[in-house]
Amino acid sequence: MLNPVALPCATPTQDFSWSSLVSRSTAAWDDLISDEQHVPIDFHKDLLREYHSLDEFLADSPKLLTFWFFQRRSAFISQTRFKKWSREALDDYVLIPAAPGYVWRNDCFFVSHF
Structure with missing residues (x-):
């Protein structure tokens, strides 16, 4: 009979470029939102922080x-x-929520398409 082999605990790998993008993005939001606006910034930050990789974000975030x-x-x-x-x-890059209060026409130059 074979002796059982202990397998190491698998932990998800940290995607440092994704973590950096999320940190940089959420920090940038504080400069975009004025105190008079009632924007659910904590909700948006928590939502973005739920993703662990760019692939996971691209597959799920539009929902x-x-x-x-x-x-x-x-x-x-x-x-x-x-x-x-x-x-x-x-x-x-930084990620910015496509939601009221984050982006103003006079602050942005768009070159994009779907």
């Missing part, structure tokens, strides 16, 4: 709330031509 990828100003200014979105360049 609850749409988030837009916004290129960071520094990344946008440093480029010599428009770049296509890439999962390899998550450090160039």
Whole structure:
């Protein structure tokens, strides 16, 4: 009879680029929301923090709330031509909820399509 082999406990791997994107994004929201607005920012932060990877987020997030990828100003200014979105360049972006109170026309320049 074979002796049972103890298997190590499997823990999910940490997706550092995703964690960085979430931290950077939620920190940026505080600068977007004025004190007079009644935006459920904690709800949106908790919702985004529920995802553990970019793949999980892309597969599931449109069901609850749409988030837009916004290129960071520094990344946008440093480029010599428009770049296509890439999962390899998550450090160039922040995620912003597509919800009232976050985005104003005079603050944003959109180059996008579905």
